[in-house]
């Protein structure tokens with residue numbers, strides 16, 4: 001199967017599995033799993049922050065971040081299409097009594113700071129207290145401009161807000177910026193990293209921030225059921241991914257650009273491509289296209305604008321096959 005639905009679909013390779021099998025483990029709820037501790041230490045070191053916390057999923061990492069930044073009756077300003085507003089089942093509202101204040105993102109994936117400013121509530125008994133700005137980088141594959149990150153950071157300092165970044169795909173941004181993680185991480189209070197997307201682990205995310213805040217987050221992780229035991233087996237995959245699978249994300253970006261150009265050439269309506277994602281307008285035949293592809297061992301979602309995602313389990317040869325099948329569909 002050639003699976004282009006998401007970069008979450010990758011399977012661990014032999015080298016990663018060997019690291020997992022060899023990992024020394026302990027009980028992480030007691031804080032004594034050496035591999036989890038090493039992963040957390042390494043992530044903190046890479047980002048220039050004080051501490052990190054290993055969690056099962058990106059959704060839980062975002063939830064724990066929101067619970068750790070905001071109290072009941074407080075709010076976070078977030079993009080309408082952001083994962084931690086739209087795609088996490090309203091967790092912060094349901095479990096934390098935290099109110100989202102969504103706003104439209106600009107075309108480049110940023111939340112314009114004048115629009116954010118207009119939504120910050122006055123100190124008035126009628127309103128929830130605005131506490132946090134939450135950004136996503138990358139957002140739908142778009143890399144937020146570096147100078148915007150600095151501006152957002154300075155803005156939140158001036159306005160007394162905290163700044164969280166959903167960095168599920170932060171390393172896709174990092175390889176595009178061509179800088180180290182700490183050059184970007186300095187412009188937020190906290191951020192997440194998903195290890196199980198482009199980085200290729202089966203499971204796992206990290207939440208990164210300062211020490212006191214991560215201690216607070218650890219309590220929320222426990223409360224929300226994310227305290228795992230011999231999770232060093234999973235953390236070993238994370239360490240492997242951070243050491244071996246970051247630089248290669250460039251290949252995924254090149255493959256996405258290549259696929260976009262090839263599909264365009266055969267007459268597909270490619271809207272745009274960014275990092276490891278491309279978006280193709282297919283309109284009404286979406287379900288037929290998806291079924292046609294499935295019969296040829298290619299998995300794509302059935303949507304009028306279909307998102308295709310490249311990752312470490314698809315190579316150029318397989319993408320050539322995808323283009324070939326796509327052309328056959330357009331001609332049939």
Ligand SMILES: Cc1ncc(COP(=O)(O)O)c(C=O)c1O
Nearest residue numbers: 057058059060083136166168194
């Ligand atoms: C931007 C973003 N944030 C967070 C998540 C959540 O990650 P998980 O699927 O591990 O819960 C995703 C998952 O697709 C995502 O795309």
